[in-house]
Amino acid sequence: MVTTINGVTKSVIKSLDNNLDDSYSKAVLAELRSSINRDSNYASKTWQLLFDKLPKDYLNTDGYLTREEKVILSTLQLYATHQQGNLQTVNYDQDEYIDTVGHFDVQYANKEFFVEFKVVKADGTSETSKRSFKNYEDVVNFMGKWNNEIPNKMKKAKKYSSNLGNSLNLYRSSLGDKKAFDNRFNTMLTASTYDELLNNLRHIIKIIKAGKTPIKINYPKLAQDLYSWLGSEQSRDRIKLQWSQSYYYVDLKKENSNEE
Known part of the structure; x- marks a missing residue:
């Protein structure tokens, strides 16, 4: 049995994806949608499916969700x-x-966020610059403004796992006017409670569903990120910054090919 948040979520979704036309899968999906903002005991078929996948360490018997x-x-x-x-x-x-x-390299230490980024100078050479911020909101705003003002970024030989921000970046790149969606994304980042975060996520998902470009989300990775979001304040800020870094990602090769 898988024993990670990512693995359990992937296993459950895979069991549904393999039989999307099946009446049972349709019933589970419908029940999941109906169970939003309702008592957890309402989702009987869902819990039956989950109990088959969840390790004992993930389960609780006192009537409250772990x-x-x-x-x-x-x-x-x-x-x-x-x-x-x-x-x-x-x-x-x-x-x-x-x-x-x-992208930006962001570190958190001594209650400050340190942002490292490269700037291309007029002669074609580049230099690394650093900025520090007290609040993660200021970091997000800085990254957004920097991406709009600086036309060229230097490639770095570092990689990271795909997350929610990558999927939303794909939708963002299909928009002409990005301001409204950027505001929606930043509103999600400033959620003060888990329920508020989920409510904003549902609104965003409904927006991308209505778009012309099909967008997929790595839901097992999202589950792992939400688990971290419910952890310490430091881990919550780290997840928000990772989503922001991915959301404001600039694909220079694609931009250059479009200009040609």
Whole structure:
């Protein structure tokens, strides 16, 4: 039996994806959507499915959800919302790694965020610059402004796992006017409670569902990130920054090919 948040979520979604036309899978997905903002005992078919997949360490017997149960159920509800009306899975089930072209290196220490980035000078050479910030909101705003003002970023030989920000970046790149969606994304980042975060995530998923470009999300990775979000304040800020870095990612090769 798999014993990670990522692994359990992947196993549950895979069992549904393999039989999307099956009446049982349809019933589970419908129940997941109906169970949003309702008592956890409402999702009987869902719990039956989860209990077959969850390790004993993830289960509770006192009538309250464990942190593991909570994030897996939340993720499945988001997945079910996204999956509605789709004949193909909306789950991105690949171990993808993305180059950090156009990204920032962000470190957190001594209650400060340190941002390292490269600037291309007029003579074509580059230099590394650093900035420090007290609040993660200031870091996010800085990254957004920097990407809009600086036309060229230098490639770095570092890679990271695909996350929610990567998927939202794909949708963002299809937009002409990005301001409204950027505001929605930043509103999600400033959520002060887990329920507020989920509510914003559902709104975002409904927006990308209505778009012309099909967007998939790595839901097992999202479950792992939500688990970290419910952890310490430091881990929560780290997840928000990772999503922001991916969201404001600039693919220089694609931009250059479009200009040609």
